[in-house]
Amino acid sequence: MAMQQVSTISLLRNTLKQWRLTGDRIAFVPTMGNLHAGHIKLVTEARKQADKVVVSIFVNPTQFGLGEDFNSYPRTEKADQEKLQEAGADLLFLPAVNEIYAKHSMTAVTVPALSKLYCGASRPGHFEGVATVVTKLFNMVQPDISVFGKKDFQQLLVIRTLVHDLNIPVEIVGVETEREFDGLAMSSRNTYLTAKERLLAPELYRAICRAREAVYGGEQSLKSIERQAIKQLTGLGFMVDYFSICRSQDLQPATEDDKHLLIMVAAKLGSPRLIDNMSFAR
Numbered sequence: 001m002a003m004q005q006v007s008t009i010s011l012l013r014n015t016l017k018q019w020r021l022t023g024d025r026i027a028f029v030p031t032m033g034n035l036h037a038g039h040i041k042l043v044t045e046a047r048k049q050a051d052k053v054v055v056s057i058f059v060n061p062t063q064f065g066l067g068e069d070f071n072s073y074p075r076t077e078k079a080d081q082e083k084l085q086e087a088g089a090d091l092l093f094l095p096a097v098n099e100i101y102a103k104h105s106m107t108a109v110t111v112p113a114l115s116k117l118y119c120g121a122s123r124p125g126h127f128e129g130v131a132t133v134v135t136k137l138f139n140m141v142q143p144d145i146s147v148f149g150k151k152d153f154q155q156l157l158v159i160r161t162l163v164h165d166l167n168i169p170v171e172i173v174g175v176e177t178e179r180e181f182d183g184l185a186m187s188s189r190n191t192y193l194t195a196k197e198r199l200l201a202p203e204l205y206r207a208i209c210r211a212r213e214a215v216y217g218g219e220q221s222l223k224s225i226e227r228q229a230i231k232q233l234t235g236l237g238f239m240v241d242y243f244s245i246c247r248s249q250d251l252q253p254a255t256e257d258d259k260h261l262l263i264m265v266a267a268k269l270g271s272p273r274l275i276d277n278m279s280f281a282r
Contacts, residue, residue: 001090002085007094012054012141024052026054027049027144027145028053028055028137030055030133031057032057034080035057036186038149040083040087043147044087046147046173047087054093054141055093058093058100058137063133107132110128118251119154119275122241122266131159138170146171151277153262185276187274189274190274193270197269200269207265215282222255226244245262261279261282263279
């Protein structure tokens with residue numbers, strides 16, 4: 001069956017209303033397009049857990065800061081549509097900015113405690129933009145479940161928290177990061193890497209793996225492991241924003257007594273800012 005495509009909220013809701021009348025369980029995958037295998041993995045997981053799968057493609061201006069790449073963010077709608085059709089998506093929601101944001105819109109959603117950490121500290125307003133647009137999309141689609149990748153773990157935690165705090169009746173499903181053959185986390189921004197940078201980029205994942213093994217070894221303090229990773233990455237040419245070992249449940253700095261850990265890293269390599277993470281227990 002051909003995938004449907006709509007660009008207005010009214011047409012989206014009309015289609016969803018018909019599905020609900022027949023008792024269909026609806027899954028939702030929000031994206032900003034330029035889809036790769038990581039996105040398709042989310043659609044595949046959504047397909048397993050629901051009768052109908054809705055995917056949105058919307059490059060959200062409110063999560064881009066001053067000087068960030070909103071205007072140059074890769075937009076590949078035709079190729080994206082073909083990939084979604086092949087992956088079994090039932091409906092593509094492809095709205096314009098003025099469909100999502102009313103003129104002179106004054107309302108925003110924020111999760112302050114989580115949004116000011118890590119990427120939020122480096123990109124002020126970013127997670128408010130994410131939280132606002134995801135809340136709006138949830139109101140438009142009203143899915144039973146929504147599927148997100150774990151690559152941006154902080155974003156996933158922000159969304160889980162706002163769903164809990166605002167009593168939004170949607171189950172949030174996190175899917176493991178899809179990686180290239182050499183370990184690099186798949187990202188739309190990887191296309192910005194030069195050939196030389198692309199060869200170097202997997203060092204980010206290798207640094208995480210080394211840090212995890214060092215934690216398991218137990219011979220160094222967590223702060224020492226962080227400092228060593230930052231020094232190694234900086235020496236390779238990365239501009240490290242953070243390399244942190246934290247508690248996976250709230251992103252607070254981990255102590256030697258914590259068992260459920262998350263290693264998070266963000267670093268610039270040339271023009272793109274790359275992020276990655278790994279959760280594990282000890």
